[in-house]
Amino acid sequence: MAVRDDCKYAQTHEWFHPDGGLVTLGITQFAADELTDVTYVELPEVGKELEAGASFGEIESVKATSELYTAVAGKVAEINARLADEPELVNTDPQGDGWMVKVEVSDLAPLEKLMDAAAYEKMIAE
Numbered sequence: 001m002a003v004r005d006d007c008k009y010a011q012t013h014e015w016f017h018p019d020g021g022l023v024t025l026g027i028t029q030f031a032a033d034e035l036t037d038v039t040y041v042e043l044p045e046v047g048k049e050l051e052a053g054a055s056f057g058e059i060e061s062v063k064a065t066s067e068l069y070t071a072v073a074g075k076v077a078e079i080n081a082r083l084a085d086e087p088e089l090v091n092t093d094p095q096g097d098g099w100m101v102k103v104e105v106s107d108l109a110p111l112e113k114l115m116d117a118a119a120y121e122k123m124i125a126e
Contacts, residue, residue: 004117008115009119010071010115013028014069022077024101026090026095028094043101044079050070054070055068074104078102
């Protein structure tokens with residue numbers, strides 16, 4: 001399972017990739033594998049203000065419906081519109097084409113509290 005070194009990871013299995021003032025996020029391969037076949041992803045509208053630690057949407061699979069959480073606060077700059085018609089991208093490429101939202105942030109400090117790739121890999125191996 002590929003865990004990208006250039007991302008930070010939450011205990012709730014979301015990944016965060018900072019790029020300047022934008023943070024792209026989605027769920028990890030581990031989470032996608034646990035959910036099995038993703039059938040629907042509910043994402044916020046562009047322009048919505050997100051609060052750190054709050055839910056920003058839901059993901060549904062044949063197994064369960066789960067909340068999606070963000071560790072950063074900011075305004076939704078972009079959503080992955082492809083997921084409306086191709087939710088399976090979350091299963092096949094969760095840290096690539098299956099990304100969910102891009103958030104415009106002014107403070108990247110909350111990312112420092114998250115796990116790096118090595119710590120996340122250790123957590124999911126336990």
